[in-house]
Amino acid sequence: MVKTLNYGKFKLMERSFTNIIDNKEDALRRVRVALLNILEDTEDARRIAVDEKNKTMAIIENLTDGILLLDTNGRVETISLMVESFLKKSKEEIIGIDFFDIIAGNEFKALKDLLKDGGKIKAVQRKEVEVGDNLNLEVTVVFLKTEQEEKGSLIVLHDVTRDKLIEKMKTEFVSIAAHQLRTPLSAIKWTLRMILDGDVGKITEDQKELLDKTYISNERMISLINDLLNVSRIEEGRFLYKQENMQLEDIVDGIVKSSAESLKMKNLKIDIDVPKKLIPEVFVDKEKIGLVVQNLLENAIKYSKDGGDIKIVMEKLENEASFKIIDSGVGIPENQKERIFSKFFRGDNVVALETEGSGLGLYTAKNIVEAHKGKIWFESKENSGTTFCFTLPFAKK
Amino acid sequence: MFKKILLIEDDKFLRELMNKKLLSLDFEVSTAADGEEGLEKIKAEKPEVVLLDLILPGINGFEVLERAKKDPTTANIPIIILSNLGQSEDIEKGLKLGAKDFLVKAHFTPQEIVNKLKSILG
Known part of the structure; x- marks a missing residue:
């Protein structure tokens, strides 16, 4: 069939082929540029994402609270550096491990008891536990959820050891102060009472009247100290004793x-x-x-x-x-x-x-x-x- | 016969006042100014009742109470705590350790304290 085509026609076809190829080449070139642009944008976006991630990680790592991010299986994904010192373990001993395996030791029993609900972790809001040697932690656990899916859980450990110590010192101070104040007041009370009761000899009506008033004044002071003691206990939040x-x-x-x-x-x-x-x-x-x-x-x-x-x-x-x-x-x-x-x-x-x-x-x-x-x-x-x-x-x- | 009371109290004036009150009512009184002396006198003198302060130099009152109750020769001697501590925890601790009663000094007059003593002595 080709043989029957005359040269002129063939030339014409060749030219139109060349045109087509030229056009294709051009198109490809444009596609390539476009793709390169997209690639560059993606690379930028990736770099930004990595930067953002590093920034977020740096923020999490350097938080003064202990932060643990668990996946849906209860394994630790991410931690802040404080966690290492709270749990006395290095990052390598924590990341990728089941959280309850990490705190299996006896020193963390209180923490485990607080958080373990069956085989799972449970949500808590600012609960205090003592772990190890006098380390008091305030623990919060929240579940991370988007509308579609569970994203694991977040554990926040806040060191309240110092607050506890101050609280303890305040209680001791108040109870010692109350004791110190009550001792001289008791002496006054006992003395006045013994004089008023005639234990140390007779007194006149005028003397009795004055001493009676003094006695009442002193009683007022005693009850004021009781009130102050009560208030200081209220403020420590441990006022109720046995219900x-x-x-x-x-x-x-x-x-x-x-x-x-x-x-x-x-x-x-x-x-x-x-x-x-x-x-x-x-x-x-x-x-x-x-x-x-x-x-x-x-x-x-x-x-x-x-x-x-x-x-x-x-x-x-x-x-x-x-x-x-x-x-x-x-x-x-x-x-x-x-x-x-x-x-x-x-x-x-x-x-x-x-x-x-x-x-x-x-x-x-x-x-x-x-x-x-x-x-x-x-x-x-x-x-x-x-x-x-x-x-x-x-x-x- | 006069009943013998041991008064363990570190404050000199309070000790004198209580001593005076008890003597005026014909009790026989022995005194101690710290925990150690108190514990020795509980053992040596076997008083019929002990009035025991809690905040004492050296061995504190809770320890005196605990040791006196552990020693079979003194375990039966009734001990009344007479202290200016008085939080529920302190009271419970004292009674748990075997104190017969817990009196807050500032809340009782000498006569009321004597009445408590008499009720325990029968």
Whole structure:
């Protein structure tokens, strides 16, 4: 067939082939340039990504907290350098290893107990554990998740050893200070009492009157130190001691009985209203809840006028026991209601009325009630009376 | 017959005051100013009741209590802690170690302390 083509036609075809090839070559050249450009962009992007990764790694590695990133199988992927010193192992002994194998040693038992839930790690939020020799760590575990998939978990170990030490020193300081203050106060108390009781000879009425007042002053000082001790314990967050199931009615009853003297002194009538059927028990540190009731009752007594009425009402609510104390006393001024639970705060009207009082009673009461997961509040009108209420959740069956 | 009380207290003035009070009520009183002396006197004198302070130089009150309760010759002597410590932990520790009672000095008058002694002596 080709043989039949004449030369002219052949030439024409050749030219058009050449054209096509030229065009193709051109196109290829353009594609090549484009590809090279893309490659260059990718290389740039890769370099940026590597830079970013290095930066992120550098940040993670140099964090002052211990950070461990676990994959979905619980193996360690990435750590910060602090982890090596917390776990007393080198990076090589940690990376790629199952986290629970790393902390299998006895010194990390507390940490393992905290985090191991079956075979898996569980999420915790700022829990303190002691590991090894006096190293106190605050541990947080969060699961890393995107919308589609689990990405493993993140463990954060924060060294709180120093904070613990300071806390311990503060407690020791407070208890030693309290002890040191109480000793001379005890000596004063005992001396005055013995003189007043006539143990060292007869005294005149005038002397007795003065010494009686001195004795009361000294008692005030003793109770102020008790208040301060309580506050310092509250602030350490370890105020509640031993919680047990109790009848709220019994606690209130005991406190009211022990206040009989001061009720009589002001000629106050007290009325206690409890339901016939026992209120379900509450789970409380009975000494501390007693302190709440005592503080509220003391206030009601102190700020009532002579011959007034005080009423206590206890009720069973849906999930909690409620306590209410209603007085017809001086009340709380409107503009000071917000500050009534603040430490050392005392209302203007009561400062004018009574110079004594530490301003710690309601602060203490609020902290105790809230430590029991209860609520405390009040309603008051100046010059007509105050009602303080608190609730405590029922004990779990 | 007068009952014999051992008073272990490092503060001289408190010791004198309590001593005076007890003597005025015809008790026989022996005193010790630190833990070591106290422990020796518990063993040697076998008092009928011990009033024991906790913060003492040298051997502290908790240790005195622990050792006295461990020694079969003194284990039955009732010991009342009379201290100015008074946190729930301290009280529980004292009672667990075998103290008969725990009195916070600043919260009791000498007469009230004597009443406690009498109730224990029967």
